[in-house]
Structure formats: C-alpha cells, structure tokens
Amino acid sequence: MSTRRVLILSAGMGAGHDRVAGELARRLTTMGIDAEVTDVLDLLPLRSGHGMRRGYGWTVRHAPWLYAGIYRVFFASPRAPAISPLTALVAARLEDLVRRRAPSALISTFHVAAQAAGHLRAHGRLPVPSLVMVTDFAVHGLWLHPGNDGHLCLTPAAVREVRAATGRPAWCHAPVVRPEFRRLRAAPALAPGGRPRVLVTAGSWGVGRVEETTRVLSDSGRYLPVVLCGENRRLRRSLNRTGGCVALGWREDVPELMAASYAVIDNASGLTCEEAVAAGVPVICYRPIPGHGLAGARAMARAGVGVHARDGAELLVALDRLRSPLERGRRLKRAGALFERRPVEDLLRCLLP
Template sequence: MTPTTILMLSASAGTGHTRAAEALRVHAAMAGGELEAVHLDVLQFVTPLLRAIYTDVYNLLVGRAPGLWSRLYRATDRARPRGRAHKIRRWAERISSRALLREVAQRRPDLIICTHFLPAEMLSPLCGSGALACPVWVQVTDFDLHQMWVHDHIAGYFAPNDEVAFRLRERGIAAAAIHVTGIPIMPAFSHQFDRRGCARALQIQPQMMTVLLMGGGTGLGSVIQIAERLLALHINFQIIALAGKSASTLAALRELAARHPGRLTPHGYTGHIERLMACSDLVVTKPGGLTTAESLAMGLPMIVIAPIPGQEEHNANYLLERGVALKAFDMVTLEYRIRYLMGHPAKLEDMRSKARALGRPEAARAVLDTVMAKLHA
C-alpha cells in the first residue's frame, strides 16, 4: 500500500512552531510505514529579506522594543484582513516565496499541516484557485489566536483549547472545521517516568525539592543571575539550570555550581527535556506555547517570567486563570513566589493536579488521526 504523504510546514521564527511540526513528524513516523512525513521550514525557501523580517527583525523587536512589538501585534490583529496593509504584506510574501511553492508542487503531498500562519497564508490562494489540490490544515501553537492565523480555503483548524476554538468561530470559521486537540508535543511527554531513575541518571538527589530554571528575562536578568540569587536563599532545594546553546552561559553556570556543590546542576541544549521535568517540582520559564504544553503534560507547576507581548502574555493569562502558574515580574517577586510555594506544599500539589488535568500529551496523535479520517472519508 502506498503511504500517505504528509508535509509539515513550520517557520523558524521562534522555536515553538518548528517543535510542533517536528512532533507531528515523529508521531507520523511511528505509524509503521502508513505515513510518510516531511517537515520543512518555509523560511529556508523564501528570499533573504523576508527571512530576515520573520527572524532578525522579530527577535530585535521582542528583545529590544517589546512595547513597539505589542502595538504592532495588536494593530495587525485588529486590521481588516482584506485591508490595504494586509494586501501589501501578502503580495510581498507571495513574490518572495516562489521557491517554497515550487517545492510544495514537486513533493505532491496528500495533505499539508501548517504550524505557522505564514505557509497557511501563502497556500490559501492556491487552494482557492485549485492550483493546490490537497487539503491544508492549520495547527495553532499558542493559547491565543491572532487574525493572521485565519485564512480562506483551509480544510480545518486544530485549537489548543476551547477558548481558541471559540475565537476561531467568532472569526468566521465553521464549527465543524475546528478540532480541540491541544498543541503537538513529542511522544516522550506521554510516558510515565520514574523520578528516582531519572534523578540518578542526572546525578541529583531525587527526594530534594527541585526547581527547573529555563531562562531569564527583562527585570530578572540572565539565567546565571537568577540561579545565583536563588542559591543565596536559605531554603533546602536544588536547581537544574538550562543554558541552551550558549557555551559561555554553560561555563558560567558550571563555575557557579562548583561554588554550591549539590545545589546546582547545569545543562546545555538537550533533546530530553522531559527527563529534567520528571525530576522537577517547579519550572521557572517564559510561557512559550510549546514549553507550556510540555509542562502541562508533565504535570509541572510553573512560575512564568518575561512573557513576550502578545501571544506569550495570553499564554501566561491562560495558565494563571487555570491555577497552574504564578507570575514573577522581577527578581524580588520571583524570590517571594518560590518562598511561598516552598512553604505551602498543598498549594504546589494543587497546581500540579490542575496541570495534569490540562495536559494533552496525545495532541499530535489526535491531529494525525483527524486528518487521516477526513482524507479517507
């Protein structure tokens, strides 16, 4: 039997969109030859100028001018979809993405799943004209819905929760085309981990209260500064601190760990974050859509820090409203939140229970089951 070819299209503007697409690809690869899945980053098939706008300019705005980014986010969300500004933007994207359209045509997929609004926007006119015959689906990757995710001629939408599904309906999407599945994450997040075994592998104490530190932010400083401040607290807990891909940050964390033996365990980039989460009681993190979905799947309470205006602010609000996270605005607030949770274990357990209830570790499988059922209906 000829396998069904699925094309996952993401955009490396931030890591969440690519991680969701990769999660779908990995789940599809587990189907035993029934599915042939390919993941493409669309920004590798556009002009250098468009790629720079979606990566360098975006990173500059959220890092150096978050207030400006916030205004831009709101303005583009409120603008009429068929207004002049959006028409000009879509025209520029269309002439800058001819290589992508050629690549899609050459691969001749049976269906396409977009985990970023950009490829969905590029393919929508082709679906409408009949130039692209296969169905195109859209997976929303934050607990928020911006206008730029919503397009004509899309086969269906996958929403992370009921609120986003409601907002899709308010934007004119038919209820039958909306499926509440969650955000796709890797298969490992559905496993049951033995905390003691994971802790032994990481060479940390399994019984000690553990905080997973996944970055710094405005008002708090770097991950190094946060770890140093927390280590100065006279509380019996240990820290797992992530340096990402920064060699200098990892080196600085190792120096700090040497001064606090048994209290701090630094890690660089890891493809097994689920094992670190399995050893942790609390995570301090920015509220990105994928990190949020992964933490919920692991039943891990959060203290959210430095949310990017727009989508991450909405993610943070969702977590706060559901009682699975607290928010720290600065270092003093972070210290207070940690002291409070350490002193109120019942509160921490309540957050953990609520996080487990919200987690959707099987989201990717639900997405694939839905698109396949529709394809063969």
Template sequence: MLSGSPKVLIMYASYGEGHYQASKALEASFHRSGITDVELLDLMAEAHPLLNEMTKFVYMQSFKTMPMLYGWVYNATKDLQPDTSLLSVLNSLGMRKLEQAIASIEPDLIIHTFPQLAMPKLLKKTGLKLPLINIVTDFDLHGRWVHPGVDRYYVATEELMQDLVRRGIPAERVLVSGIPLKPDFGRSPSMATEQLCRLDPSRRTILIMAGAFGVMQGIRDICETLLAKDNYQVIAVCGRNKELHRKLDQELGQHPHFHLFGYISEIAQLMQLSHCIVTKPGGITLSESLVSRLPIFVYRPVPGQELNNALYLESKGIAHIANDPGTLIRQIDGLLLNEERLAHVYGEIDLVRRPEAAKTIVNDIIEQWLTPAPSLAGSTSLL
C-alpha cells in the first residue's frame, strides 16, 4: 500500500515533439487528479547528450534525404524480440543515469512515452519492484515497445491490442485508451481563438502543418495552388524551421488569405478554426486532428511508422494520402466540396477519436497502482 503522496516518473525522448507532448498531457492529467509529484525525464539527453544530439540529427536528416532507407530499417526491425542483441544494447543506454534518477526521485511508478526500455533490465539488476507502463504513441507497433516486464500497455486502437496479444502480451495488460493529449483539443472556438487569424467566413480553412521541425516537403507549392482558388484560405505552421518560415513569408506573406505561423503553442486553437488538415502523420498530430474532428490529408509520408499511421487511418476512411500537389488538391476538392462525403468522414472520425485518453489512462493507473486497496496491497511492492 502507498504511504504519502505518490510519485510518478515519465520517461520520454526528444525525437520530434510528440513524445514530450504526450508526457505533458499525462502530467497535466495527473495534476488534475490530485497527484502533483510528477517528474519528466529525457533519459538519452541526460545520460548521453552528445550521442542524443547526433542520433536526433541523423533521425531528422533521414526523413529529409533518405526516407526509403529509414523505412527499410524500421520495417526490418519491426518484429524484433526483446531478448535480441540489438534491443539489449539499445535498452542498456542510460542505465547508470536512470539508476541515479530512481534513487533520487524514488518513484512509485514509471511511464514510458518512448520505447527506451532500460527499466526492465534495471529492475532485474537491482531487485527493485516498480510498475512499468508503456504509452504507445503511434497507430503502429514496433518491437521496441514490447517487453514482458512491462505491466500495462495503453494503445490507440483495438488492432494494436491484438498485435500485442499476438506478440505474447496478455490481453489483460492492454487497455485501448487512445493517445494522451492536452485537454484544449476538441473544444469549440472562443473569441480569443478567433482573434489568432482574421479569417474569411465564406472560405474553407485548410491547416497545413510541417511538423515541429518543419520537415514536410513541398509546402510552398501546396499553399500557392490552394490560394489560387477562390474558396480556400490557408493557415501554415512551419514549426522551428525558420528558413521555411522566411521563404513562405517572402513569397506568400502579403496574400490576404494566407496566415503564417512558426512554432506556436496554440495548435488546438488553429485546429478549431480549420475545416481540414494537411500534415505529416505523427501519432500525436493525427490524434489531435481526430479529436478536433478534422479530415486528414497526409502529404508524402515517410516510410516507417508515419506511413503506417497514415495507411491505418486511410483504411478507416479518415485520411487521404498524396505524393504530389495535384493529387492532394484533387483530394481536398473532392472532400470539402462534397457535403455527403464530408458527413461520412465525420462519422468515421467519431468512431475512432478518443478525446478523454489522458484522463482514461491516469484514472486506470490510479485505480491499479496508486490507490491503497486490499486487493492490491498484498501483490504490489513499491518504493
């Protein structure tokens, strides 16, 4: 049984923005539930800062310059077992730093929003007893997420649950919760939201997101083609790509129906103002779009988890995939100008969207491990 206020450690990685955003959403949900002692740890950044920066650089460059190679590596290693030599090496990175963090923080429970699973090996080495939680932040499952030492998996879809069971994880350890998001997604626009851009109410608003690091290619051509039509207006978000922001501002900044942003925290508000989204298919952005009831257009997805995310939502009738501007524009026209098709897509979105994912996850964790209960007291030993 717990004594005193429970402590939660959430481990993430800064490869892209999604894992951190999921961690912050969980932290906020824990706080709303009265659990305020929550620590976030970017293990690779803390343990191996130089290696972390190098691997982040390679990761981002592979998206831009070698997407086929990245996809090949991802798919070739997708079914790796946790006891393979490669995963054993990867999961050993940061062990010493993690052991120090555990001794300092003394958590009652550990959550992973990134598959850097050093904890099972550390628990075996030290004899500690701590519940381990995995939050799978994609609509696709890679072998790095799977380990028999993990006590609970929270996933986005029934298909992911079935995949985990196929890989030997007992069904009772898996909950289909959705991917955790901050609570401002899915709300109705407010007066403050509408002041972010001066939009023309007679036009459909298309939100184009290049990702946190602005790596989606071909944005200028897409914006230019859409703005040439008299029924669309465009909101473009460049993330941290200052060069992309400069070019778009220089070439399109004076257009009355073009609204340009760099890295901005009000993504939920921009989604509230939009009729659809053109995006790279990261798991978090796709979940934000679903909760915001936005039809999704995926442009030139990188092979690997992002293409697999897009293919899953395409199979549900929610996402469209395009690899050239002409196809993308035809897809947008074919949906936004057809009210019957649009209503059908909204219906499909409503079957998959899970706006309460963070609350569902936190409530389940509290019920399972962080609330003293006779049924758990004899079987759970916590620090």
C-alpha cells in the first residue's frame, strides 16, 4: 500500500509559520501520513530568500512606516497585483520540487507559498490538491489565490471572507499549537511585593515598541513585566540597563512561563496569542507592529480572542479588570471557544486524498 505524502510549505519569517508547520507535520505523522516541511524562501535563486528575510526584519525594526505602506499597497489593497515576480520564481521551483517529491497534497502555511501553489494549480501545472492554512486572524489578499482547492481558517469571520473572495471552500478549525500549552493550565505567580507577572512577547526577532510597553507596566507599580526578547540581544541589554523588568532571551520553556503569568501582552497577533489562549491566559494586544500585526489585533478583538489596548491607559485598565474573577472567566471562556472547534487533523482526514 502506498504511503500518503504531504508537502507542507512554510517560511522562516519569524518563528510562527514554522511552528505551525512543525506541529501540523507532527499530527499528520501520528495519522500515518509522511509529512515534509519545506521553506519556500529556500526555493528562491541566489540566496535571495535569505535577503528577503533580512530585509523584512530590518524594515519591521527600523522603518515600520515603510512596512505599513507595503502591507497597505501589496497585501490589503483590492487593486494589488494578482501575482508578483516573486511568486512566479517560487512557482517554477515548486513545480520541480513537486515532481521530485511526488506528494499527494500540498498545505501552505505562508502566503507566498499559497500564491505559488495556487498559480500552479490554476494553470494545470500542479496535479495534486493544494490547501492553505491561514495562520493569521486577519486575512489579507495574498492568502487568497483562487487556484487553491480550499482554505483552513481560525475564525468563522475568516471563513466567510475567504469564501466571498475566492468562491472556494473554507473551513474553521482549532488553532494548531503544541500540546504542552494545553497541558499546563494557568497558575499565575506573584513577584516579590505581590505584583502579578505579565509576560510581554515580541516574536522571535524581538521587534516593536517593547520598551514603551515595559515602561508603562513598570511605572504603574502594579505589574512586573517579564519580557521575551527572542533573538534580539540589543533589546535585552537595553531593558536590563533600564531595570524594572525581567528581560529574557530565546526560551524553550514558554509554556511554563505562560502558565505562571497573569496575562500576555503581544504585538504581532499571531501564534503566541493562540498559545496563550491554549494555556488559559488572557491576551492583550498593545502597540502592534504595523501591517498584519495591527490588522490581526483588530480581528482578534472583534472575535473576542483578546483585547486591543490603544494606549497605556487602556492597557492598564484592561489588566486591572482581570483582577475580577468574573471578568477574567468571561474573557477566557470567550477566547477559549477557539479550541472548541474541530481539530485540523480531523478535517484533513476527510480532505486529503
């Protein structure tokens, strides 16, 4: 009997897309499916994928206004081009990869991959089904190539948007997070002096207005910020010099850190927010990075997954309200509805050939 083989297309833009792809591969493997994860940026010639990754990181750190403009024109505008030269380059090499690997299906967890696979499928150059796992709460245009056979989404609102834009099937599923986050339910710990520990996250690259967030929390005297700086050593050194917080580098014990936190403050509106919800910790989006971060924060607030605090005063009010067990329970119940939906692997049992 032939083994089903699925090619999962991700991208090392931060860590979120890869973590989703890795967990999806693990789940498919337990189902007896041979799952392989490929970084589509590695398909670009002359190491240009590496340059694209570095360019994106530099822009988000040092010129967020530029990234906001790029997102508005190329991601969110209805007049954005349907396909870019980048997509065409990836598609040509993806076609060759599919020919060599002979998968029974593709699943994209990154929008460039979704564009490339959809382009191939629409032109009869991809002989196997192509599914797109939309890892963002906000669905921008580059996720929506109608050549793909269907989309897997985090919320009913995203499902409706995808169906309206593509005319193709879309399904809602529970977030794809590692089981450790579900096993370690929140047991908030107090810092010396009785202050609740608030976990401040800024992605693997440690980007955004993290120092401002830390200062708001520290100056209030009511909360101790514990900051995940990721790979940003400069940010960690700066916070350590300033004081008033606990600044951490890259960590493997994030589930344990979340479980001991009063709340999570995030600025990217991505997988970290889903992990916090899985751990039973309230999420507040504050000073989100431009583009997908801001769009995601608004979409999360509309879905009841988290609170979008627009300034320091709103941030502290949102945190203070969590001291009420009734309010805390209400927020957690509404956000936890994400995980009452069908697990993605159950959907894929029916969708994969």
